[in-house]
Amino acid sequence: MPDLETEEQEQPEVRVIDAHSHIASVEHIPKSFIEGAVANMVAAFEAQGLPVTSRKLTDMFLQKMQDPLCDELVAEMDAAGVEKTVLLVADFTFALKDCALSIEESLQKHRAVLERHPGRFEVFGGVDPRWGKDGLALFERSVVEYGFRGLKLYPPCGYSPSDRALFPFYEICAQHRIPVLMHTGPTSAALSFSTSNPWLVDEAAHTFPSVNFILAHGSVNFTEECAMMCRFRPNVFLDVSAFQTLSQLGMEVALKRTFTQGINHKVLFGTDWPVFRMQGDQKTFVEFATAEGGPMDDLNDAEKELILHGNIERILAKRDKTNSP
Amino acid sequence: MDSDANIDEKLLSLISEAVRSKFKKTKITPETNLRTGLGLDSLALLAVVFRLEQVFGIDIAKTNYTVNPAEMQTVGDAIRVAKELLQRAEALKNA
Numbered sequence: 372m373p374d375l376e377t378e379e380q381e382q383p384e385v386r387v388i389d390a391h392s393h394i395a396s397v398e399h400i401p402k403s404f405i406e407g408a409v410a411n412m413v414a415a416f417e418a419q420g421l422p423v424t425s426r427k428l429t430d431m432f433l434q435k436m437q438d439p440l441c442d443e444l445v446a447e448m449d450a451a452g453v454e455k456t457v458l459l460v461a462d463f464t465f466a467l468k469d470c471a472l473s474i475e476e477s478l479q480k481h482r483a484v485l486e487r488h489p490g491r492f493e494v495f496g497g498v499d500p501r502w503g504k505d506g507l508a509l510f511e512r513s514v515v516e517y518g519f520r521g522l523k524l525y526p527p528c529g530y531s532p533s534d535r536a537l538f539p540f541y542e543i544c545a546q547h548r549i550p551v552l553m554h555t556g557p558t559s560a561a562l563s564f565s566t567s568n569p570w571l572v573d574e575a576a577h578t579f580p581s582v583n584f585i586l587a588h589g590s591v592n593f594t595e596e597c598a599m600m601c602r603f604r605p606n607v608f609l610d611v612s613a614f615q616t617l618s619q620l621g622m623e624v625a626l627k628r629t630f631t632q633g634i635n636h637k638v639l640f641g642t643d644w645p646v647f648r649m650q651g652d653q654k655t656f657v658e659f660a661t662a663e664g665g666p667m668d669d670l671n672d673a674e675k676e677l678i679l680h681g682n683i684e685r686i687l688a689k690r691d692k693t694n695s696p
Numbered sequence: 697m698d699s700d701a702n703i704d705e706k707l708l709s710l711i712s713e714a715v716r717s718k719f720k721k722t723k724i725t726p727e728t729n730l731r732t733g734l735g736l737d738s739l740a741l742l743a744v745v746f747r748l749e750q751v752f753g754i755d756i757a758k759t760n761y762t763v764n765p766a767e768m769q770t771v772g773d774a775i776r777v778a779k780e781l782l783q784r785a786e787a788l789k790n791a
Contacts, residue, residue, distance in 0.1 A: 421746045434762050618737045650738040683711045
């Protein structure tokens with residue numbers, strides 16, 4: 372009988388696609404959003420007797436928001452071995468009044484990033500459904516003319532993901548076989564959290580079974596609900612971005628819990644760049660997730676590949692199939 | 697400005713205060729990893745930096761120095777950043 376003891380083998384380089392990121396610029400993420408996020412940190416520091424001002428913390432974050440063309444992001448992707456990143460455009464323009472650009476201008480700037488860095492990015496464009504027919508036409512144009520590959524929704528702006536006003540958007544997604552990625556859970560204190568429960572997507576997911584819905588931050592927000600949706604709705608997925616919210620131990624526990632739910636065919640790796648640039652760079656986050664002895668240690672190679680790139684590739688590939696003979 | 701040894705002692709004291717209970721017995725050296733060795737997360741590191749302002753009576757905003765917890769991996773990194781801030785603050789005071 373041959374000796375079945377496995378030898379230590381050199382591990383092939385792991386392929387990584389980051390399924391959840393944003394352009395690091397206040398052109399697309401308004402200052403009021405950042406100030407709302409910072410407010411929680413101010414409260415935490417005040418509790419420790421440290422009177423840190425919102426202005427000071429906001430300025431520290433804004434220093435990490437100076438990458439409008441994604442040149443810094445590409446450099447970090449190269450260092451981290453991330454071959455491609457999905458850029459998400461959340462439309463804050465209806466809900467927050469200090470946005471630097473209109474949503475159309477924001478989408479066009481994302482198109483410019485696609486052209487500047489060929490093959491390194493995909494874009495999911497977002498339009499608030501309350502912009503009506505013009506917004507719908509803009510979204511369709513982003514798919515047909517700009518080459519965007521998905522719809523990004525941000526329900527804390529004030530709408531449910533199953534709002535009927537979104538159904539024409541979902542019909543476009545069904546027609547073009549592109550996914551929807553929606554924020555779940557709490558966010559900047561500038562917005563409302565009342566429509567951020569992932570359960571709210573159920574009617575939409577049920578009505579549009581051919582459209583894939585990705586629940587963002589499913590490793591840290593409403594984790595049981597997200598896992599249940601993934602387990603019981605064939606067209607629902609989750610991404611793990613924002614795991615960096617937690618402590619070192621918390622991150623390991625959160626990711627391990629997500630990876631041991633039997634839903635690894637539905638889990639997408641993501642970093643939520645640039646939100647956690649104060650915590651680490653892309654290399655840090657990829658290494659944390661993939662390290663030997665780390666949160667992926669209980670997975671086999673096939674499961675790791677699904678999470679790190681296979682699942683998002685499969686979702687994106689649906690669109691390409693429409694063009695095949 | 698305080699002597700180097702005095703500054704190091706104060707800085708180590710600030711870091712020690714932030715260390716999680718399970719790491720309290722860890723011997724702190726310049727190579728000790730702040731996160732994996734002492735359990736400090738980024739908020740805790742920022743708190744150390746802001747505590748530095750209180751202890752040494754400086755305002756980081758005026759030093760024009762970007763503090764990025766992500767770049768502070770070890771105790772040595774934290775001490776380097778702290779000393780840079782103190783030097784800049786001292787230079788401003790003497791200007």
